[in-house]
Amino acid sequence: MEKFGLTGFPLGHSMSPVIHRELFKINGIDASYELKEINPNSFSQGIETLKKFRGFNVTIPHKTAIIPFLDKLSKRAELFGAVNTVDNNDGVLTGYNTDCFGFIRALETAGIELKGNVLLCGSGGVSRMFAFESALAGAELTIAVRDADVDAANQIKKEIFEKLNKTVDVITLDKVSGGYDVLINGTPVGMFPNVNACVLPKEKVQSCKAVFDAIYNPMETMLLKYAQETGTKFSNGLPMLVWQAAVAQEIWLGVKFTMEQVREVIKITEREMKK
16 A cells, blocks of 8 residues: 655644545545644654655645755746645655646636636735746736735745746735736635635625635635625635645546546535535
8 A cells, every 4th residue: 555645734634635535546546645744843854754655745834845855846846936745756756836736727627717817815825826827827917915915925026027027916905996807815814713704895806707715614705705696706725625636646646537536526525524
């Protein structure tokens, strides 16, 4: 039996073992998936434990810290400066970023096209990836943040210009006027337990043609409730979570997943989350 796992700190109640177990089943793979919590203060020692896995996922706060311990990086991982999947091929560790493919496939699952005028709320790690993917897709990107996060947003703007030669607008959330083709929430606003919060006022959300919220707990945030009221295309973050796991298995095992197979795993994961 091949061993896979997830490292981060703290890991809490992660859905990853459920998701990977269901994905392994689809291709009849005999494998285990376990959680390895590693304190950031002892990360270098913890790496030795991770090397026993055939492959592993990486979550907060180790997505950047893992990089110096790897032998190779995929183009996307290099571009974002963040790794969430590591393939261990006879001791050679290669870092990948499958969050980006999870994001793109989640949008496809919801019938959302990443094009036109895109409004991204947030400037943290996941927002950085959303920003790069939007720029790579040729969208006209605006990043909207709190006053305290303007410097972080400007840093993303600078990197996108340096690496991709694309321009990005940065504004504060109170200056958002709505009317975008795609609205992406990369902030934790609306996450459990603050489920009644929304990153933007209702009328600004409802003036956008499609909405993607990275949050999946709760599965229906206020942001998505506003979108649903007007029949707007939308997606929460759960399809992205399942798809990034599926792409990780495609890398580790050379398997492939169809949209239907992943949709079924998303349903199973939803049921598990409600328990």
